[in-house]
Amino acid sequence: MTGSDTVAREVIVVGRVQGVFFRGSCQQEARRRHLAGWVTNEPDGSVRAWFEGAAPDVDSLCAWCQHGPPGAVVERVRTFDREPGGLGRFEVR
Template identity: 40%
Template sequence: MQQGAVMVACVRCLIDGRVQGVWFRASTRERAMELGVRGWVRNLPDGRVEALLQGEAEAVEALKQWLWQGPALAEVVDIQCETVAVSEIQTFEVR
């Protein structure tokens, strides 16, 4: 989707590995805020983390790449992302 001359991307990612109990959600929010990405991040009952990332395409891509690293104690083994419809999101929150 395009807003003005800026390409806006919106993706939903499922992050698998040691990603709960290692400050993954808080670190993701911090990085998202630095990049100007909006959306949310939450733990799933199966041990994965789910994130919705929305913003300028370059910033969203940068955050997707950062997810592979995560915070120091995280061990990411897989990330699956899919493009989803852009919605009205104003900030980035931990759910």
């Protein structure tokens, strides 16, 4: 995914976000928005993700991360602007 309007953000979601289908739900939401990137569980219990695509869609998925799927309890979300890497799809790692 490339283009002058493509942005990328790295997101770290802290709280009860593992074991609640956060990664699978995030993948569904990303694909619905036609975003590329990935999402993974971290050893400290957080979830880390990379979203790449049109700015409004990336913004929308970052906003979704503020609450996540049913069952998640999001305490904090940190976002970092990054350079797009030209990823072509979204995957769960």
